[in-house]
Amino acid sequence: MARLTSLLPRDEYTGFDDEALASQQTRIGRLDLEFIQPDRSLARNWERVGSVHDASYLLVFPLAGGVTFSQDGRTGLARSGEYVLLSELAFYELSPDKNTRLLMVRIPAAELRGRLVSIEDHVSRRFKPNEQMTRLLVGMIGSVAELFINSPPPNPQALATEIVSFIALTIGSEDRGAATDVRNARYHLRRRIVDFIETHLSDQSLSPKKIAASSRISLSYLYSLFNDNETTVSQFVQTKRLQRAYEILVADPKGHRTVSEVAYEVGFKNVSHFSRCFSRHFRVAPRDARQTHNASPHPTTDPRHAPPKGLLAPGVPSSPRGSLGSPYWERRSLHETA
Template identity: 25%
Template sequence: MAPTAPSTRPGGGGHLQLQGIDAFSDAVSSAFVPLRVSTSAPDRFRARLRRAAVGKVEVTEVDARRHLVERTAALVQRGGAARFKVSVQLEGSCLLVQEGRQAVLGAGDLAVYDTSRPYSMAFDDDFRAVVLMFPQPLLGLPPEQVRELTATRFSGTQGLGAVVAPFLAHVAEQFDRLPGPARARLSTHALDLVTTMVSAELGVRGGADAQRQALLARVHDHIEAHLTDPGLNPVSIAAAHHVSTRHLHALFRAEGATVSGWIRARRLERCRRDLTDPGQLERPVAAIGARWGFADPAHFSHAYKAAYGEPPSHTRSALHRG
């Protein structure tokens, strides 16, 4: 039976009530990455998914009956962005297998796993879990080091796991009910906590650098998502990430860049993409510049020429000639 119609919310979220293993398999493959799902009782299978997202961070609560999930080598080879997933077991238990390691997760426990490597998750009874999924660079740690800990149980009752697991569970409970700015702040805190937990377990030296890289990745993601916002500037970015503008400028300076220069370069790249898009031939050059934050046509033309060696009108003319 097909899933009931989802109730959607802003930010890429929604609720799904699912009947039958095929409907569930399609839903989780869409919500996460392509997966193979099986169960010993397909006709009696029932599940519920509740999803919400901000930027590239997705939070999903899964409430389902017993089944087996497999991310096979063949499914991995189909490609797609490499992501990390953090699963918090709220009820029931799970056996997670990846990279030759096995982790048995009981209620309150959590584990990290990697969608770019095969894995399996076996749920022997009804269960409920929360899954946080995000691109690997957002964790701010070398993926090869994080992979040393995939399918490793973090206890939900001791150590940093006792802090991270309850926080992620509470975030999932309220995430799709919160306005976008609150979701953005919570996702930032969630990633910081996961980074701290994994760094501590790895014993990574230079943890401050890992935190800096994680923050920089999140700032880049924020800029990308707000390029059309005329109010995007160092002050608004620093406020969104709860840092001072001085710290934000230092973050970019360490990479040999500036905040304003990064924003300008990303906006110009979007303008160039639109100017070379045959589907936007009817859109005036000035309108394309304005769409991406260049309200003054003369300033847009000057900045574009400085970046690409020709005015935007020449780029558009080349498309006409083609």
């Protein structure tokens, strides 16, 4: 079987040769999806990621066979019908069984961190997945990937938003084992705080002090809860507001509500500030978000905000054969040392 170089960052991706026909790739909005049938271990070099803001999470679905995973000293086995979440901020390794077929989804870190303040708690299978939600997620992701592997959906950004929301819902439903998880109380407190923030996004006076008061905790304790996930209260609230604004805009293609109305509705006090934050976060201006099904956002000139170059969109020509020699992925057998 051909050896593949899979899910490279977009600035290093140079296409794949004709022998790597076991790989199929597509991009849906901010998500990269790839079917692969690897013949040996995949190892991720964490040093390639500069910061949490540039990183992504990798959701791995074994569609056939199983795959052994390892990250941060934790190892496990994911079988067909299951999933495992990995972080690109630390080294990891995937070792597939014979005839394993994988579906891999790369999700920008900001997308999941904006929905699950405790997302790092779920990396590399710390908790037991919810079986019912897992079946729904595996079926949905597999169907979406199969359906749009050769042609893009009509509104890729809106579809990506819905996919990420369901992924977050599924991950959040994992059984954390209250009897053995020493961070269980903090988790439930953070969940209540996130619920309060989501309910009061339109409140322009929403502040860390008001959020702390809603749960009867001190400001310093509130800050520590968000420091667990390497973010701040203000950053989390702003990300939530931007995501809510995006959902409102793409659901209003005929422009019944102006950008100013949407900005105020999600709690921004200044329309210009909202437009700058929105454009920086989604790489598309608010006024253009309604037309994302006709034109996907283009990268900014700031390399820190450039989209990851892991996959080519359908219809984009690849580079010549033999251009896969990137050190980003290393292929090793299980018995080889790191």
